Amino acid sequence: MASRRKFVAGNWKMHGSLADASALATAVSQGVSGLDNIDVVVCPVNVHISAVASVTQSTSVKLGAQNAHPAESGAFTGETSMAMLGELGCQYAIVGHSERRQLFGETDKAVAEKVEAALQQGITPILCIGETLDEREAGHLEKVIHAQLGEVLARVGIDALSKVVVAYEPVWAIGTGKTASPQQAQEVHAMIRARLACDNADIAASVQILYGGSVKPDNAADLFSQADIDGGLIGGAALDADSFTAICQAASAL
Ligand code: PGA
Numbered sequence: 001m002a003s004r005r006k007f008v009a010g011n012w013k014m015h016g017s018l019a020d021a022s023a024l025a026t027a028v029s030q031g032v033s034g035l036d037n038i039d040v041v042v043c044p045v046n047v048h049i050s051a052v053a054s055v056t057q058s059t060s061v062k063l064g065a066q067n068a069h070p071a072e073s074g075a076f077t078g079e080t081s082m083a084m085l086g087e088l089g090c091q092y093a094i095v096g097h098s099e100r101r102q103l104f105g106e107t108d109k110a111v112a113e114k115v116e117a118a119l120q121q122g123i124t125p126i127l128c129i130g131e132t133l134d135e136r137e138a139g140h141l142e143k144v145i146h147a148q149l150g151e152v153l154a155r156v157g158i159d160a161l162s163k164v165v166v167a168y169e170p171v172w173a174i175g176t177g178k179t180a181s182p183q184q185a186q187e188v189h190a191m192i193r194a195r196l197a198c199d200n201a202d203i204a205a206s207v208q209i210l211y212g213g214s215v216k217p218d219n220a221a222d223l224f225s226q227a228d229i230d231g232g233l234i235g236g237a238a239l240d241a242d243s244f245t246a247i248c249q250a251a252s253a254l
Helices: 018-032 045-056 081-086 098-103 108-120 133-138 142-155 158-163 182-199 199-206 217-224 243-251
Strands: 006-011 038-043 062-065 088-093 124-130 165-167 209-212 229-235
Touching: 006 088, 006 209, 006 243, 018 038, 018 045, 038 165, 038 243, 045 062, 045 217, 081 088, 081 108, 088 108, 088 133, 108 124, 108 142, 108 158, 124 142, 133 142, 142 158, 142 217, 158 182, 158 199, 165 199, 182 199, 182 209, 182 217, 217 229, 217 243, 229 243
Parallel strands: 006 038, 006 229, 038 062, 062 088, 088 124, 124 165, 165 209, 209 229
Antiparallel strands: none
């Protein structure tokens, strides 16, 4: 089996002041220093990125954005391009988070365009996919996952997936305190890898697939020790440096 590095990303969403973001970045950088066998990424709001970059640039913590517009520039009031985020030091961008899909109407097609735009700028997209509770209960889990992945594969091709991190985030587990059980999550991670393997087995074996949805220090090790789970995309627990550090330590210890 391919050996994949564990990867932990914190999605700070629209929380905190500028001072809070700098303080959190400082505490996280100190907390995870020395955990050299994993990738650690923090994703502040766009207007906090520069301040966080000045804290993280001399550390092992990498920076990501939470969203971006697919165009390089243009008349898109209020939007920010991948290129602009790259200039600020972002090496990653979350793309297609379920909040973007549900609250801002992002379609699978729009998400695929953003993946392509990120790759064109040398930014690694953290591609979020996942089903709602209704979709799961109606037996549409595989169909939804395949559609979300399929749109991206059709746009950028399987080879590009070697430069993508996938995050499986069941919508019903995000911010709800309801975590998918390690077995439930593993089942979908294996399904994702199997879908990618239909196009290229080597790439499928090397892609980092994160789990997201109410990951906490006390469930991280169980989730991350599953065969196809390579780490986590952390929301609520990423806002507390001690919790986020503990999750990173769990990933590092595996
Ligand atoms: P949560 O969020 O950890 O608060 O459930 C995860 C996410 O939205 O990426």
